[in-house]
Amino acid sequence: MNSPQDTLSRLEVTIAARRDADPETSYVAKLNARGVGKIAQKLGEEATETVIAALTQDREELIGEAADLMFHLLVLLGAKGVPLADVLAELDRREGLSGIAEKASRPRG
Numbered sequence: 001m002n003s004p005q006d007t008l009s010r011l012e013v014t015i016a017a018r019r020d021a022d023p024e025t026s027y028v029a030k031l032n033a034r035g036v037g038k039i040a041q042k043l044g045e046e047a048t049e050t051v052i053a054a055l056t057q058d059r060e061e062l063i064g065e066a067a068d069l070m071f072h073l074l075v076l077l078g079a080k081g082v083p084l085a086d087v088l089a090e091l092d093r094r095e096g097l098s099g100i101a102e103k104a105s106r107p108r109g
């Protein structure tokens, strides 16, 4: 079985390869042709659908919506020129730092 990082890395490569394809035959190309605003809008819709699935649907629906959400996030990162590795590095940097402790350490004001 592939590691989650392998799967996301392969999808990132696929998305980069499809960006300039024919929008008639490539969903990735179609989204990119419509611009970052449209991609961001789609990401927001998929996030909402994931929330709704978590609250009202069964497990399979949630998995499907979560996959849509992660796919559209990768399309957005690609369109903005942000490598997945940079996001993973940020998560690595946060590893072991409790969200409660991090929030408490923020300067007030």
Ligand SMILES: N=c1c2ncn([C@@H]3O[C@H](COP(=O)(O)OP(=O)(O)OP(=O)(O)O)[C@@H](O)[C@H]3O)c2ncn1[C@@H]1O[C@H](COP(=O)(O)O)[C@@H](O)[C@H]1O
Binding pocket: 011, 014, 015, 018, 025, 026, 027, 028, 029, 042, 067, 068, 071
């Ligand atoms: N993982 C995905 C993936 N997940 C979801 N989707 C598409 O995301 C879209 C989301 O569905 P929606 O109904 O919300 O969107 P929509 O039908 O475009 O609706 P509107 O925004 O037009 O109203 C659907 O068309 C899904 O097929 C994906 N499309 C592509 N991929 C991957 O990207 C690769 C390249 O795809 P193409 O660019 O299409 O060749 C594929 O081989 C896959 O690996």
